[in-house]
Amino acid sequence: MRIIIIGAGLAGLIAARELDAAGADVLVLDKGRSPGGRLATRRVGGATLDHGAQFFTVRSPAFAKTVDDWLARGLVHAWNHGFDDGDGDSHPRYVATGGMNSLAKDLAVGLDIRCSTMAFAVRRDADSGDVSVAIDDGTSFEADAVIVTAPLPQAFALMIDGGIELDETLFRTDYDRTIGLLVRLDQAPDLPPSGGIQNADDVFSFIGDNASKGVSLEPAVTFHANPTWSEAHWDDDNDELVKQLAVAAHPWLGDATIVEHSLKKWRLATPRSIWPDPCWTTADGKVIMAGDAFAGPKVEGAHNSGLAAAHTLLA
Ligand SMILES: Cc1cc2nc3c(=O)[nH]c(=O)nc-3n(C[C@H](O)[C@H](O)[C@H](O)COP(=O)(O)OP(=O)(O)OC[C@H]3O[C@@H](n4cnc5c(N)ncnc54)[C@H](O)[C@@H]3O)c2cc1C
Structure with missing residues (x-):
């Protein structure tokens, strides 16, 4: 199975890892210079700062499994158990020891990821039902299925003229x-x-x-x-x-x-609003949308949505 994933943020990377492990031929495209999306870390002089996601909690068994692996490999550690505004609960607030972007770098190892590559359009051929992704240099890739993990307004721009039946309510999310x-x-x-x-x-x-x-x-x-x-x-x-x-x-x-x-x-x-299912799929199952607008606007939501997208294709 040839799968193209648009977006090497957490949702796209988790989907890619899961599909790669199942033997699929996966290509990930991202317009950014490196993987991570909103898992972002920047150097300012000799300092290192997370400038997207700051920390994360773990509430679901699926995410706990991934975080247990990160803990065992020393990639993450518990920062605290809540802040000083009364939100302290038993849930650890985890951070990535090398900065949040280091989690993306770790997930990217061994995957076929093309950065600085802007997907321009996702198209579905009306007769054959085949899907393809056009990129900014004018070339395009054929695929058995495409997973789009770009934030919804960007996903909409990619698919609006592509012959894909979209649920309009998806794109009212601001x-x-x-x-x-x-x-x-x-x-x-x-x-x-x-x-x-x-x-x-x-x-x-x-x-x-x-x-x-x-x-x-x-x-x-x-x-x-x-x-x-x-x-x-x-x-x-x-x-x-x-x-x-x-x-x-x-x-x-x-x-x-x-x-x-x-x-x-x-x-x-x-x-601002979250889709009720962890991902969205066209009737023929060839185009799937995932990301934090589906399973929750957090690191855990992006993870679980990427996983759901992969499992939908593998089902
Ligand atoms: C300022 C800020 C603070 C946050 N703080 C927290 C926090 O403390 N705790 C927490 O749990 N969560 C936090 N979050 C949320 C968390 O970062 C996100 O929920 C999660 O990282 C989203 O992952 P994603 O894969 O769904 O999307 P993204 O990380 O946005 O990945 C989407 C990817 O798609 C790529 N892309 C888009 N369009 C195209 C295209 N046309 N072609 C190719 N590539 C494309 C983008 O470059 C991007 O890499 C924060 C987010 C922000 C912005």
Whole structure:
């Protein structure tokens, strides 16, 4: 079976691994320079910062199986058991020791992944029912089935003119935006012992200390602006954004000073509504959509949706 997977984020990589293990011929395409999607880690000077997903929890047996393997191989560790805002429960908050993107790198080993490759269109031939994926250099790949894990607005753009019967309600999903400021500091910040704060104030939905996570050797903090702030300031000039976010970050820094910074804007950060099934399939089973808009807007949801997509094809 020849399967093309669009998107080397967690959903696409998990689907690819599962299908590869079952003997399928799998090709993964991603427009980014490297695999990971929203599992993203960036260097700022000598510091290392997660700038997409910050941590994850484990609630389902399927994800627990994967995380047990990551734990056994030292890829992840428990950061804390909740933050200091009363959300403490028995669930560990896990982080990837090498930064979240290291999980994508690990999953990618041995797979046929073409990065810097933008899928342009997914098409289904009306007569034969064959599916193909056209890429940005004008060539196209034939496949027995295609799994699309791009966020829904991007997936829609890929398939709208491809002769694929789509469920229109899938594409009414809008996404929250996130603007992030990554800062390297000259000393440790003034953050609570858990190392993170959720819904810190009117600006930040999350503040995470990458040194406390064990991800950065140097003091480094990720500040994520909440959806309301991010939307209101989306079109602001980048220098202005940095200035405003640095002022808002100041109370959380204690005596530390920002030595270096980096700005990151996620246009499609978090789906606002979740499809009731862990993936969506055309009637002929040749095009499957998966990703965190299906099984939940988190690392665990993306994992479980990718797995569901693979199992749908293998059934
Ligand atoms: C700022 C932020 C903070 C977050 N914090 C947390 C957190 O703390 N805990 C948690 O559990 N979750 C968190 N999440 C959510 C988590 O990161 C996502 O749910 C998960 O990583 C989504 O994985 P995915 O595979 O569904 O999508 P993605 O990771 O978005 O992967 C989709 C891939 O498709 C590729 N693509 C898109 N269009 C095309 C195309 N036309 N051709 C080729 N490739 C294409 C993209 O490049 C991308 O790599 C956060 C997300 C963001 C943005």
